[in-house]
Amino acid sequence: GAVPWSLAGRAVASYVLHRPWCASFELTHNCNARCHHCHRGEHVAETLATPQKLLEVCRELQPLVAILSGGEPLMRHDLLEIVRTLKAGCAPLRVFLNTNGALLTRTRFDSLVDAGVDEVLVSLDYPDARHDGFRKIPGLFNRIRALLGDLPPRERRRVVLTTVLHAQNFREALAVARLALDWGVNANFSAYTALRTND
Numbered sequence: 001g002a003v004p005w006s007l008a009g010r011a012v013a014s015y016v017l018h019r020p021w022c023a024s025f026e027l028t029h030n031c032n033a034r035c036h037h038c039h040r041g042e043h044v045a046e047t048l049a050t051p052q053k054l055l056e057v058c059r060e061l062q063p064l065v066a067i068l069s070g071g072e073p074l075m076r077h078d079l080l081e082i083v084r085t086l087k088a089g090c091a092p093l094r095v096f097l098n099t100n101g102a103l104l105t106r107t108r109f110d111s112l113v114d115a116g117v118d119e120v121l122v123s124l125d126y127p128d129a130r131h132d133g134f135r136k137i138p139g140l141f142n143r144i145r146a147l148l149g150d151l152p153p154r155e156r157r158r159v160v161l162t163t164v165l166h167a168q169n170f171r172e173a174l175a176v177a178r179l180a181l182d183w184g185v186n187a188n189f190s191a192y193t194a195l196r197t198n199d
Contacts, residue, residue: 058090069098087116166192
């Protein structure tokens, strides 16, 4: 859709004042996947920022986009409250959710959209069941495919398949793009850096 004038105004102000356009909030260090390329490991004890604390940071930075990631953000029991708090208290703001998709159901998708999530970024490393092995979550590729197939075409436009290209999967980029086209969703590619895990 069209960019609201209030958001466009914030973009201009951020450019002039050298404020960030995007802020990524890592809501948890825990995750239900064990991906080859990620530094997240076994469960860790952690102190989580409250929705109000996240709002304070958002108001200080005044980004155009807040990306909710982790770890796996769907493991946060207060995720809907976080979305509502940021969307209402740091407006105008676009809220993106970055997930591996294993815990995402149609009901949760609808609830997140109702709370204010504008885009759902679903990680996809391979355009087939090899994705399951890479993420160490059996059946994950088919689960993602079934979820997207259940969404009406308009809601699919909220979904972005995000692929981190690395030495093992970069040749699959075109196949992932074709898959996104077939599924009626968007695709995003980024390059992996060894700085994260020294690999």
